[in-house]
Amino acid sequence: MRLHCDPDRSRAATAPYNFIRLPRKVFWVTEGIATAHGPLKPWEHHDEFLPGTHSGWIDLEITALTPLFIRGPVARRAHGWDAREARLRGEPFLDSSGRPVIPGSSLRGMIRTLVEILGFARVQPVTRQKPFFRTVDVSRLGRAYRQRMVQGATKPQGGYLERRGSDWCIAPCQVARVERTLLEKMGVTFSDRNYKPSWKFQHRKVWVKVERNVVETLSFNQRREPGWSEGTLVLTGNSPRKKHEFVFYGQPGEPVAIPETLWERFHDDDQITQWQQQAFPRNEPKGAHRPAAGALREGEPVFFLCRPDEVDPEANPHGLVFFGRAQMFRLPYDCSPYDLLPEEHKAAGLDLAEAMFGRVAGQKTDGPTLKGRVVFADAVAIGDHREWLDPVLVPNILSSPKPTCFPHYLVQDSSAPDQLRTYLREDGAEVRGHKLYWHRSLPAGQVAAADQQALLKDLSSNCPQNTQHCLMRPVKKDVRFRGRIRFSNLTDLELGALLAAVRLPPECAHKIGMAKPLGFGSIRVTPTLTLIDRSRRYEAWNDEGAKSADPQSFIERFAEAMLAHARKAGEPMVPEKRGLESIERLSDLYLMLNWQSRPAWEKTATMPLQEFRERKVLPSPLMVATEKPRCPQPPPSLPTPAREPPSSMRSPPPVQPQKQVSQLQKGKTIKGQLQRDAQGQWVSVFPSETTSAIITNAKDIPSETEDGARAEFFVVESAKKQELARIRFVKILKC
Structure with missing residues (x-):
């Protein structure tokens, strides 16, 4: 443990x-x-x-x-x-x-x-329910979210909800972006960050001309001329620097089955947000049946994501990962609390x-x-x-x-x-x-x-x-x-x-x-x-x-x-x-x-929202009650001059007998240098060590990092007889 x-x-x-x-x-x-x-x-x-x-x-x-x-x-x-x-x-x-x-x-x-x-x-x-996350910043979690949302050729698609007996499915369709500036000319307004789309426009029938998945012209009146397509306007809420919304159009494709577990998971309390409850009330749109505020209804447009590795011939034949009302909807994590x-x-x-x-x-x-x-x-x-x-x-x-x-x-x-x-x-x-x-x-x-x-x-x-x-x-x-x-x-x-x-x-x-x-x-x-x-x-x-x-x-x-x-x-x-x-x-x-x-x-006290954004760690009861830390974070090692790397570093040097106590001890934070070897892979160099260490998260090192950059690492595992120490890259240090 x-x-x-x-x-x-x-x-x-x-x-x-x-x-x-x-x-x-x-x-x-x-x-x-x-x-x-x-x-x-x-x-x-x-x-x-x-x-x-x-x-x-x-x-x-x-x-x-x-x-x-x-x-x-x-x-x-x-x-x-x-x-x-x-x-x-x-x-x-x-x-x-x-x-x-x-x-x-x-x-x-x-x-x-x-x-x-x-x-x-x-x-x-x-x-055993997997929590949800949607992180679009530059953090490690943000990178993981984007990697899961766009894996190779897979990316979110659009479609309409259909009910077939007791089962639900999504009928895929084409999705085009429509610039907000164009919508504003048509009377659509976008106010503050928490604005709720007006049902005067939300899910309204529209006619559009589309070029390369972008709406060039839009009309709320029926157009029968060649080049016009009937569609549905989808407004997905506000976010910083947001410039476009969506139109779903075209003939529906082969339905994608929604497993019952995913349908129920969408409607769980921790998935239906307050914003969704307010933006999708029971009485909107007029004449439609919505069982509860925030719930889905038949015919509603949604975004969804399928992946081949999620395919289960019986339970999930189309490999549906999840679905939501926004293009960047919340995804379930890999693990549930029970899994951990x-x-x-x-x-x-x-x-x-x-x-x-x-x-x-x-x-x-x-x-x-x-x-x-x-x-x-x-x-x-x-x-x-x-x-x-x-x-x-x-x-x-x-x-x-x-x-x-x-x-x-x-x-x-x-x-x-x-x-x-x-x-x-x-x-x-x-x-x-x-x-x-x-x-x-x-x-x-x-x-x-x-x-x-x-x-x-x-x-x-x-x-x-x-x-x-x-x-x-x-x-x-x-x-x-x-x-x-x-x-x-x-x-x-x-x-x-x-x-x-x-x-x-x-x-x-x-x-x-x-x-x-x-x-x-x-x-x-x-x-x-x-x-x-x-x-x-x-x-x-x-x-x-x-x-x-x-x-x-x-x-x-x-x-x-x-x-x-x-x-x-x-x-x-x-x-x-x-x-x-x-x-x-x-x-x-x-x-x-x-x-x-x-x-x-x-x-x-419950922290203000800003401190939650900083992802501060909850201390042990001992530290809260007595201010005495248990297993405290080790202080960063003192800065020392960097050692010149070998002229030709094709691979990390082999483990050699230690004449002094290694600083690469599990649980410690240590500073060192980053160098690329002959194959272009990142290698760590430490002034006080005769060996290197395996960087477990080398992919997290910023692409603009230069050879010889000073960095901070956290030691995950100490070196063993025939194995190098394992470290995690933490951050680039300023000179």
Whole structure:
């Protein structure tokens, strides 16, 4: 597994969330859990009381340390169900008497996540959908996008959507460019960068004269003279220095089948952008059937890309890569987050969390269905509060974090913008791990959106105009709740895992509900353990067999097992800490759960858009909480005079015995010279080295680079017995 290296401060991102690194080895329980009665598989024995296991309950006293919001369910109204969008239903989860409730399902999800992390379980579910990208700048990612869009003779084509039964296809046609200056003379206007094409002109029927794929003359009136062709005007939005739009024309060709997976992927939430929803509303064009804002309709013009290497005779006979509304549409990456999991986390087997909480076959997991042995009841507010809730508010826009932000979501061993690992297959990236939110205390004015009264009035109306904000009425801070967890047939290890997730260290707190980036949802949980003595219960009429128990002994047994597993797996340790916190990844967990020493709010703030464009790298929880970098980026080596290259350099010189410690050590940044050999290939030369190194990304060296240019490199692999070191070109250095 790769180690994430913290960036220097100038390249460090901030976010209200962070990641707990995945375990190197999963703690499997497929063959049973060791007990004093031998290995047990209690998940196979729901119909009996197993010796060596425990049943009982854990009473929970919960205190809201911050406002808390969990949206209530859809309610029945006088004339049917509440039809409002979820974002417009600001009511929290309440019982029939109006008391706030934390649903058992929310508590279950919160505790299961912690059991997965503490119990060295697989991270799941992990999407198998490939994220999208569209990068047209001069970066490495931009070059990769252009290479995928135009490979040899393949390039985006145009066509019309057709429906044939339950299947969809694209009927190819000819595409011509039309200059915006010509359209402006016809009354088409192009305003600001975010303008939406007017449906007075979008997809309008036109007649054109085309010369070399360029519209020379255009008319909105029917023309029957020779040389005129009927077509459809396609307006694709604004971009800097954009000078043309498109006309689709000509007779349709052989239809290109759209695989169902690609059709569904186009309509996923992460693909349909806000711009598309606004530019393609349900009621446009008039008389057409569009199932939802931003969705596609029959007859709509689209661009598409096919490649021979994507052909699958059954699933994708035409090799369709993807399609979109713009010529440079968004492409799916090579890999999905699931593809970037370590193989250990894809293996078949049963981990501790699945054994305790159960699983459903075929639903985001492998293996047979298993019934869980842990049940969570709703936690209901207690006390005599006259007012449980804060006033209704419109918070600042809460946009969910997107896995496409690879500087945050993927392990990065360099913070150089052009050396970041992405979802491209050749990058060999890995996912960061389990995502959690920091505890936050935002200053006044950071939670509620500006122009609060106007937004409240609009969002509470029957036809709100605002499409981005939401309503919420949070539960007040300091409200207390009471709930219960019931369990049956848990081994010492499993009960210890459950208690370790419920009873956190005194300085820590849990996080639950919505609006976590705004600081909502921090809660303190105080558990009380009760075990049932089955023998006592069934030997007497009036004895239920319940007895109080100390959670600490079970937590300690669980900690011993996890420490032994961590050492055997070679997990990095923190020698100065004790117990579970001495395991580095769990030390990060407790840093993120720490309520008393939570980071200053600005250290966990959502970055402005400009900083996202700079592709800053999200540091480890340790660096955020303590400013101590883990696996810091090595400082650049001091500049030294360049060594004169050999007069005839036909190939990199062979590896020779080192008389001094090589500077070409994995993970280091080093400066050197670029020289071309007799075959015109780039070779690296370093003043302090007797050998060269293999440049893994020589294609990324700018074409205008001259022989002898000084450059910065990142060492990917140190030299081995019969192999040269492997380095990545980072940038050209100014003299």
